[in-house]
Amino acid sequence: MLDRDAVMTAGVLWTMTSTSNPQPPRKLDALAALLSFLVPGMGQIYQGRVGKGILFLLSLYTLFFYGMWMGQWSNVYLPDSSVANNYVFRFKPLGDVENRVQFAGQFWIGIAAWPAVIQYAASDPNQPNKELPILKSYQKAPSETRLNELQRNGDKRWDLGWVYTVIAGVLNILVIYDALAGPVHRDVPGKSDEKKEAVAS
């Protein structure tokens, strides 16, 4: 069994040594964060961390578009719905996000989810079949009949697909933070992660 006093002493010593040599505060890079919001990894590429930026770009776009493919390209959208009976937001557009809460996660993938916003802005209840010139029906809210078809006749991949797209969007929030303030563990030569690095290499 561990001696409790020894553990406490070690904890206090660690705190003292870690606070006696504080690292300088991080400089926040808002432009890089914005770039990473628009396109995952773009902020890191702008900062010169090219390999990591490409990793984020490829990984998150793979996950996002793989999820869309699983959902037959019909699971990223923002519906123009009735918000009168909502619990939280009874006004647009937040009421519509409440009715399709998945979009609150998908939105963070950046430009890749903007067609859904354009489709939402251009939607006309009097012309539900109207298609936009370039986007056509890409990321347009599916009709009730189509949704029922996708959910009832499929093999649950439509649902799993939107989960993938939401995870891609939420992961991009971590990527945006990485661009804004750097990685969680900063490199301090000879101090942190020595043991792990030895194992890793």
Add this chain to the structure above:
Amino acid sequence: MSLFSLMAVSIYWDLPVLLIVVSLVYSATRYDKWNMILYEAARWGFRMAVFLGAIALVLFLLSSYL
């Protein structure tokens, strides 16, 4: 449901994509050095695979024997 028919269900084959991407991206937001990113990604990927595998096993046993 037999183990073979369980493996034939397509959604299980979609999970590796999720595992690889989540572990790589999460690790890359924690470290800048490639050896650390890959080491952490392998650790997280293994943990998630074990966790999901355990859940799949429990569900398989429940659906087969209960």
